[in-house]
Amino acid sequence: MLKKEQNELVTRTNAGTPMGELFRRYWQPALLSQELPAPDCPPVRLKLLGERMVAIRDTQGRLGVMDEFCAHRGVSLWFGRNEENGLRCPYHGWKYDIHGNCTEVPSEPEGSRYCDKIKLKSYPLIERGGVIWIYMGPPELQPPPPEWEFATVPLSHSFTSKRLQECNWLQALEGGIDSSHVSFLHRGGLSNDPLFKGAKGNDYNMKDLKPQFEVVDTEGGLLIGARRKAEPGQLYWRITPWIMPSFTMIAPRGDHPVHGHFWVPIDDETCWAWSFDYHATRPLTEHERQAMQAGHGIHCQYEPGSYVPLANKRNDYLMDREKQRRGELYSGVEGIAIQDASLQESMGPIADRTREHLTGTDRGIVQARRRLMAAATALAEQGTPPPGTEPQVQKIRSAAIVLPEGQPFHEAAQDALRAAPNTPHASV
Amino acid sequence: MLKKEQNELVTRTNAGTPMGELFRRYWQPALLSQELPAPDCPPVRLKLLGERMVAIRDTQGRLGVMDEFCAHRGVSLWFGRNEENGLRCPYHGWKYDIHGNCTEVPSEPEGSRYCDKIKLKSYPLIERGGVIWIYMGPPELQPPPPEWEFATVPLSHSFTSKRLQECNWLQALEGGIDSSHVSFLHRGGLSNDPLFKGAKGNDYNMKDLKPQFEVVDTEGGLLIGARRKAEPGQLYWRITPWIMPSFTMIAPRGDHPVHGHFWVPIDDETCWAWSFDYHATRPLTEHERQAMQAGHGIHCQYEPGSYVPLANKRNDYLMDREKQRRGELYSGVEGIAIQDASLQESMGPIADRTREHLTGTDRGIVQARRRLMAAATALAEQGTPPPGTEPQVQKIRSAAIVLPEGQPFHEAAQDALRAAPNTPHASV
């Protein structure tokens, strides 16, 4: 349970807020590469951390992002023409390069230097692993490019999607680091979903509904271990790493690809749920890729031409009471992603954490909030650099592993938790 | 005309407001029985007096209602599974009985008493006359079950519906106790509607457009008598009882069933319009029941799968100017219920009573407001128990009756105004 002011602190991310400034110190996924597919393609609107921007890929293929609104009279540059290495405002033809520098004001006389003074706010972008990343913090403190394993394996080995989630980012993250709800909300998925079913670990998941949670602090975040009974004398561990502020990975199952998420605030009441799948040692099969595109696993189907899930709060997530009754779908909602979204959105735009009752299975959630609040406060008050911006912290994996009783999981699984090229995931 | 602060006092019903606390002392209709048709049927969302709840009928058929949100992390229990005598949260499987007591937290170790401390707010429900009633006040002050005649006759004798009305409850109630608008707004209904037409009284209604109103205070509310000219030396009285806070009955017509309403606040800007028809001495005919189901009389048609009227503010109530011009429909809107709803909603979410100009025909409205404000203030300031919670007050009827000139209507019609089993209504 949080106090009201703590809940405000940890959920609000506009510019100038402590959590907002913390978020701005990390590279965040901003767009899928395919949203800016080619030089001079249409500009794309982008809202992150409460800031409205427009992104382009210019004639030379360079990426750029800037304030959505023209410096002149404030019209949206989304209506602009992306042409000849710049974005031209459709109102009076003012033109901006990828850094937001105004390069032309057509009405100005020859030789005028007027446009030298005009610059839109702009942020660096980088493209890696099929994702366009943004850094919105102070330029002099820009960290090295992101080194998450999913973004560094060949593109053939990974699949990444995003969907709109209509609630604050934190309650979405909290779902991601809460391994215990799988046995309830997602139980259908473990036996039916083509990207989950058939793993030996699933049996442990379904048989032991009383997982024990252990949480270990790491430099960049947490390792959250959930242990369930396996064979006599053995424990089945599902280990979820969380790296600040919102990266998580789901423990693998059998030979399935590994999954993970980012939750990136659009504003305080909506966020992007980023979902990735990858295999460290092999390409995804055609069957796997098709299943992901069809919305299986942690992905979803969309309203046409959008990243809004087809099943959403306006249609009660297409809940099917008959399938719920028969036990085919535990909550009546189809698909792991939408099962999560439906419940997280049902908490309200910003969950009220002053009324909750947490238990032992929420230890990861409690500790993640504590770390976030500590880092945001330290940054705001002492300027302490946030943890986890270094690439080595990002070379991390989730793991599903069977260990003898009595072993500390983070020591016993130490190797399994490090990303190492061409080394298979520890998966059960 | 009210002062601004009076208008606030008499319209606001959230917890802690004087009118809200007054409302909470009475049994209110909450759901139609058919909304919870069978043991273990799907849970139903319910919002009343600003409080969000979820209602179930459990495996044994017992009714229960509780806070909509799970005590654990706050997800909506509407997504829950109603099974084995309780509602189970789909997120982590926490389970609640019909009283909101947590009966199981699956992740807890054997023998844990954790869930003994967890209880959701819950209210008593009772089922009577095809309606599920709720009492949201202090448990120790719970009044006896409701004894309205429509709810105590055999189910074959009655028909009850509800519809969403998109305005404050009070302006809806005020329409219900205002007998004078019938001669204008509903004049088409008196000659066309299968549940109204053909009664002798209708002629009196249409011929005398200047009804005189007399209002008599009763223990639980008011008797509002509207008299019109009948044969020489005779007066046609239509007597509308109002019982606090929002029960009214419409005077009967010929052998038609009698009608009545409750208006129950959902929140300050929407309410449920409950509408019932019944006959004290005979079953409704198949023809009558079909007419009600088809939306005639005081009932309406709905948007599919909802209690939102098909004709509503978003489609200008399907107003037909041509039928209005021809005089076929006085306001161009079809159906008595929607005629009322359209005008009452057009007053705005909460009518501004500081600008109105009342006349003699509004005497019932003026006195009802006065009684409501007095009762709410007395309860808030002196703890005075509200009037009209006793069953005997509820054994009341409306009446349409011809009386000789000069007789006080409430004395002359005394018998006609008492509900008496197997006694026909006084109807003209």
Add this chain to the structure above:
Amino acid sequence: MLKKEQNELVTRTNAGTPMGELFRRYWQPALLSQELPAPDCPPVRLKLLGERMVAIRDTQGRLGVMDEFCAHRGVSLWFGRNEENGLRCPYHGWKYDIHGNCTEVPSEPEGSRYCDKIKLKSYPLIERGGVIWIYMGPPELQPPPPEWEFATVPLSHSFTSKRLQECNWLQALEGGIDSSHVSFLHRGGLSNDPLFKGAKGNDYNMKDLKPQFEVVDTEGGLLIGARRKAEPGQLYWRITPWIMPSFTMIAPRGDHPVHGHFWVPIDDETCWAWSFDYHATRPLTEHERQAMQAGHGIHCQYEPGSYVPLANKRNDYLMDREKQRRGELYSGVEGIAIQDASLQESMGPIADRTREHLTGTDRGIVQARRRLMAAATALAEQGTPPPGTEPQVQKIRSAAIVLPEGQPFHEAAQDALRAAPNTPHASV
């Protein structure tokens, strides 16, 4: 760039605001004549300057407008019956004449004078040029009827439309007096639109993208001259008059009709964009009229049964990126009216003028704001009568004219800028 309080001053027009009181001193276009086509036709809802009204044409064909809500209990008179020289409330039959006087309260006894005290707020209307005009200011200060040339030529010579614009009126007006954006946003129109193309002046427009602006104060507003290079020693002048608060005319092209606009606040975040075309000396051709009805020129297509443009913010103005890419449509949006609307609406409900960067081409905008603020402030503080309410100020024209270099445009074009019956426009 404005200060925050200046932006508030110049954009807010509800009753009691300085700009609102300024607006109320002028006749404003309120409705198209065709919206009230015949005696006893249906009443029409009308919201202007934040005030909600209902307008009628009574049995004798007289126009009237009054407060939308009945004085009795506040229901919307839009549901009323327009019959026998008055609008009758559908609730209890109260009746109002075109001046808002209550003429009947049916429930009152014979001889009652009750309704003599009941009067709804009402404003004078006048019909001229296919437009119904309203004056919402103090009755004793009512100016003479409007004498704009478009409204005084025969109806065969003119065509007027209106459309909803979903932003504050001022950013719409600013677009109207900004001749420089034509070379960018509307460049397709100059070569394709049947109501614009083929004029010699279009070539000057497209060849010189660096127009020079000169702004001259007049009694009622401004003359904004934009000069571009023509033949050697010659300048092509497009002269836009602006008369307070929101009348503008677009300079003519060849033999095409002349265009003009009013922007009239509905409330602070929406306005009516009025658009007229006329020829001073000849009827519009059938071809021209059909083009206007089809939404060409400065007109548009609508959502069925409304004045909401078919292409609007909810569908991204049906933007066609492919046509934009090919250069067929500069901003990808079809139609001059919607090109303007799309960008002006993209600035937000009320443009933030504290962040803009104005240049030489914005001189007209700067001076118009200055004049508006001065007039509103002088009226509010000293009661100074606003400029430009007199008919002679309204006898003005726009002009497109080629002048020798060195001539002051407003002197050289003096005759061309005066409306004179049966005299052709100065048009190039």
